[in-house]
Amino acid sequence: MTAAKPRPGEKKILQEDCAEDKLKNGILTLTNQRILFEETEGSLATLSKKTGEVVLDISLDKISSVKAEGFLIKKVVIILADKQYKFGVFSAGKWAKAIEQQINTKK
Numbered sequence: 001m002t003a004a005k006p007r008p009g010e011k012k013i014l015q016e017d018c019a020e021d022k023l024k025n026g027i028l029t030l031t032n033q034r035i036l037f038e039e040t041e042g043s044l045a046t047l048s049k050k051t052g053e054v055v056l057d058i059s060l061d062k063i064s065s066v067k068a069e070g071f072l073i074k075k076v077v078i079i080l081a082d083k084q085y086k087f088g089v090f091s092a093g094k095w096a097k098a099i100e101q102q103i104n105t106k107k
Helices: 092-106
Strands: 012-020 024-031 034-043 048-059 063-069 075-080 084-088
Touching: 012 092, 024 048, 024 092, 063 092, 075 092
Parallel strands: none
Antiparallel strands: 012 024, 012 084, 024 034, 034 048, 063 075, 075 084
16 A cells, blocks of 8 residues: 555554645655655546655654644644645644654654
8 A cells, every 4th residue: 555665663653645735645654653755646536546656754753843734724734954844634633643642752
């Protein structure tokens, strides 16, 4: 289902089909070690979606903060030292909380 190879001891926490402002459509995955974003090709109209390459692979220790924003269009915002990513997910609050929990578990 996913092109990314799990690392030893890595467990999937959340996964969702979503879109990022600049990276476009893909699958966002949170594990107990990192956040991955894989681009997807195809459309829901034809019910054929293929995962493309992993375009984002962020270790949890690289994330400086995370927050949920938006009212009608909710996004989870992942902030790194030098950039930020905004993912349009179904439940931004749930994602932000789950990411924070995984970061705090690592400390």
